[in-house]
Amino acid sequence: MATSERTSEVDLLILDLDGVLVDTQDAEDGALAYVGTLMGVHLTHEQATALFSGKRVQECLDLLADMAHRPPPSDAVQIVRAKCQELIGATLEPVPGVEDALRRVGVELCVASNSPREIIEKRLADCGILDFFGDRLYSAYEVNAWKPDPELFLWAARDRGVAAARCVVVEDSLVGVDAALSAGMRVLQFNVVPVEAPHREGVPTFSSMHVLPALVHGGNLS
The missing domain is CATH 3.40.50.1000 (HAD superfamily/HAD-like)
Known part of the structure; x- marks a missing residue:
């Protein structure tokens, strides 16, 4: 050292x-916001940051379910992971x-x-x-x-x-x-x-x- x-x-x-x-926090929040749009919940960048930052994915999906009054897609976690990687891009x-x-x-x-x-x-x-x-x-x-x-x-x-x-x-x-x-x-x-x-x-x-x-x-x- x-x-x-x-x-x-x-x-x-x-x-x-x-x-x-x-x-990568913006990518994480953006991926969750993307799933939100699939559920009919449209969030601004500021709203997504306030709702999701630092929380585990399942907790965030539960929040979206409460807001949408419907469950998330069955493969929502996989969608979040893939979308996050897409937003991060090839270089980290x-x-x-x-x-x-x-x-x-x-x-x-x-x-x-x-x-x-x-x-x-x-x-x-x-x-x-x-x-x-x-x-x-x-x-x-x-x-x-x-x-x-x-x-x-x-x-x-x-x-x-x-x-x-x-x-x-x-x-x-x-x-x-x-x-x-x-x-x-x-x-x-x-x-x-x-x-x-x-x-x-x-x-x-x-x-x-x-x-x-x-x-x-x-x-x-x-």
Whole structure:
């Protein structure tokens, strides 16, 4: 690992996948909105983001079913996965600055995502950053607990032998921020597009991955 900025107060950095390491959240939301149109529900980009970001696919399909007063197509999950891949396209890049931040942060890294493990592995591999994490990949599907349930983060910490209080989580969605707070972990809210206010009061927000190492160790943007 390159230059370390480690302190004794942080032992594990837990990162979400979509919207944090890879900028695929819009594709995920767009794919779900596409299924919505098949069901007669037409959502703006802003509505889709507010409804779907950070949530598991089945929960989003249930929301669409409530709005449409009809069930989704029987193969809706497959439609979402295929449409998402179409929207992502042939080339997937990490969020700008991620590789530099992961090299410099100086603590153990893992990924904890609501996505299935095979999608986590594929997206990390496709954008060339899987080696930063090895097998330290945690899927909600493996523990049967999806954000905002804190169990996914708590499972990752237990598996790495780290107390919750010594973990820092990087999240972009409200459900992810709530899961981290419920787990008793410090959380940093990352958004590619700067936001005016955090999802929850007191949560630091940032929009450049280059400042992540300093934030992990208690620094600020000034």
